[in-house]
Amino acid sequence: MKTLYLVRHAKAGWSADAASDFERTLSERGIKDAHFMARLVHEKGARPDMLVSSPALRALTTAEIFAGVFAVPLESILQKMEIYHGGAQELLDTVRLLPDEAGSVMLFGHNPVISELANRFGDMNGEAMETCSVARLDFQVDRWSEAGPGKGLMMWHEHPEKRHTR
Secondary structure, three states: OEEEEEEEOOOEEOOOOOOOHHHOEEOHHHHHHHHHHHHHHHHOOOOOOEEEEOOOHHHHHHHHHHHHHHOOOHHHOEEOHHHHHOOHHHHHHHHHOOOOOOOEEEEEEOOOHHHHHHHHHHOOOOOOOOOOOEEEEEEOOOOHHHOOOOOEEEEEEEOHHHHHHO
């Protein structure tokens, strides 16, 4: 079995330092939501073997916050430009090329592509992933190359609004 956690980056804003979309930073709310969601997902038993992120600053910062909660060295976060530039097919290809030694992988990306992939894999009924939401998909496969549309079972989908109900 393989487990894929799809994470949409936390809420971002435009700072005076951000010269481009790629350099956008997390907002104060985004930072709080990322910490909350990382702890929530950790409490749910998530133990990813690998973290893979878009290198865009807002996604990478979200991944780094999760890495801190999971006690994963920051330098071990794999950055893939395809997550930033690509569409759903490129993201699917990225998943299919993951090393089979990794039983569970947490992938940090952007909308609309991350929502599209969650819908292709786990059928979220067209639902969009909110900022900093996390979806867990389980695949009854031995190799990542066997993962594909309709082969994932959506185990859960969490979002930061839970922070306001606790």
